[in-house]
Amino acid sequence: MQWTARRPFVPPSILDRLRLRRAALRFAAHGWAVTPGARLTGHRFACGRPGCPIMTGHPALESWEDTASADPAQVRAWWRHEPHSVLLVTGRRFDAIEVPATLGLRVLGTVRLNRRADACGPVAVTGAGRWTFLVEPGVPLRSELDHRLDVVRHGLGSWIPVAPSRTPEGPVRWAVSPDQAQWRLPGSAAVQALMTDALGTVRAPQLTVPRQLSTARRGG
Incomplete structure (x- = not known):
């Protein structure tokens, strides 16, 4: 036998x-x-549900809010045969604040430059250039952020895509991975304060920013 x-x-x-x-x-x-x-699949998303008209990113399960799980056996079963995107459910262990790249870069730069441990946590970046800061849950957006079309808080009833999921614009990646943040979540108020301080250098959008299906503003 030849090896x-x-x-x-x-x-x-x-x-x-x-x-x-x-x-x-x-x-x-x-x-x-x-x-x-x-x-x-190509330039659209397919969930396998017959007749599903949604072409953008979305959960593969219609009852995703009820069935979302951290049980390893369930997770293995979901990914046993299909390369599903990985979606993290928000509003439970954490919220997520989604902002444009210009704002995200300035906030993360401030955190690193000033060594703001109170505002340091995982940060995901989509192929379309949307930055998502994971924070402790339950705090609404400050008024300065809430009125902006390009800032979204994901709380109860929402989700975010994370690496190594892919989108038509490119893969989702971590600017700061959970491992780098030691799986700690910063207080939402501290992160929002940095975002508010950075708003003076970021122009508000003139038009509605296209977003994934989950990014409609939700309470929680």
């Missing part, structure tokens, strides 16, 4: 699924509820 040092070929779709499942299990291990998202 070879070459590794066996693994189809990219399987590698994607394994990477996505590994990430989902990592979140679940820290008690962060996940739900499978529609998978990217």
Whole structure:
């Protein structure tokens, strides 16, 4: 028998699924509820539900709010056969504040420059350039942020896509990963204060900013 040092070929779709499942299990291990998202097929998302008209990112399960879970067995089952996007459910362990790149860069720069440990936490960035700051849950947006079309708080009843999920504009990545933040969440008030201070250098949008399905403003 002739031996070879070459590794066996693994189809990219399987590698994607394994990477996505590994990430989902990592979140679940820290008690962060996940739900499978529609998978990217070409330039649209497909959830597998017959007749689903939604082409943008969305949960693959119609009852995602009730079934979202941090149970490892359930997570493995969801990603056993399909390369679902990884969606984190907000409003439970954390909220997420979504802002444009100009504002996100300034806030993160301030946190790092001034070593603001009270405002340091995980930050996700989408391929479309939206920055999402994970914070402790339950605090509404300050009025200075709430009136802006380009700032959204994800609380109860919402979700966010996270790495290594992909979008038509490119992959979702971490500017600050949960590991880098040691899985700690900053207070929402501290992060919002930095965002408010940075608003003077960021122009308000003239038109409504296109967003994913989950980003309609929700309380919680």
